[in-house]
Amino acid sequence: MKTIELKKSITEDNDADARALRGELDSLGITLINLMSSPGAGKTTLVLKLIEDLKGKIACSVMEADIASDVDAVKIEKAGGRAIQVHTDGMCHMDALMTKKGFEEMKDTFSKLIFLENVGNLICPAEYDTGAHINMMVLSIPEGDDKPLKYPLMFSKSDILAVTKIDTIPYFDFDKAAFEKAVYALNPDIKLFYVSAKTGEGMKELEECLIKTVGD
């Protein structure tokens, strides 16, 4: 079997913009968490559960980034959360300038923690520093345990990994041991949580980690 390498670089340096935004957020005492995953991994459902559970503990807001539609932001607002919708108009990821532009519209609302729900994409968002303090990857059980082998950059760049829909594990072939071995080989420091926003399993541990992070 032949393997052909097709070299082409798509990296772009937006590090300075990201550092500037992070500095501004620091001066305001705001923590920004960049949530990244495949489409349908359950980012919005997880965010809904997090803002519900963190109510009274941390003032949260959500920046929803999508190519089109505002279904996610509407869901957050319906549930009583504060949300803003950003349209990337075809762009498959958020970069620091886009995030800054979204943040400008949220500045007046007091928040201690902002969740940026990035475009559903396991590739491109990992290549761009959004200015966030924490990169949090969301992977769902139905996607399979081989994802670290196929999308290594996302696992390498994430500080926290929330494996969602853990309640559905009986219906899928998901080898936790093989998965964890591949994840830790790419990123020994990653904080791994298995959660279900539906049943609440594992949510407490993840929330304690977030509370600790914001408090630091």
Next chain:
Amino acid sequence: MKTIELKKSITEDNDADARALRGELDSLGITLINLMSSPGAGKTTLVLKLIEDLKGKIACSVMEADIASDVDAVKIEKAGGRAIQVHTDGMCHMDALMTKKGFEEMKDTFSKLIFLENVGNLICPAEYDTGAHINMMVLSIPEGDDKPLKYPLMFSKSDILAVTKIDTIPYFDFDKAAFEKAVYALNPDIKLFYVSAKTGEGMKELEECLIKTVGD
């Protein structure tokens, strides 16, 4: 709630290369099907089932495109299929030149049907004509019924839509009626199949459609 438009175009014209490749494939009597989906939607499992079922009916080969690893191509070869692995080295989609380069390595093997398994990504691959005759989108039940609203281009550009993992529908909130309404609003001509490569449900209908397409 505010919605901010972030305009930026990422379109690139590779239409001439795509037409040239399609012409070459036509002259050789080969049909190329471009398979696109999110990571973990089940493209490889579906292809494995298709080449197994089509054995003796259509000579098939598979071009596996991934950022890294060769787990999918190895799976296909282990199952007795003919596969080639293409690495995009970070690129989040295949374009016509990349596909042509992969095809050059497969030319000597007689095939009537080539499946190009594109990089797992519901966004960028829809923007590039690979030179394929058929765009086939794969969406899995666990990803949810709201995907047409959030990733409209992929649905608009696809000729066939295979909704996989239909056997898991009892465990997820997937509204078929709402889904179909949104899909047909974007693309009234799309051919929609609900399938399970695990149980075999719906596979016959999809295979008949492919046989008819190759025969045409």
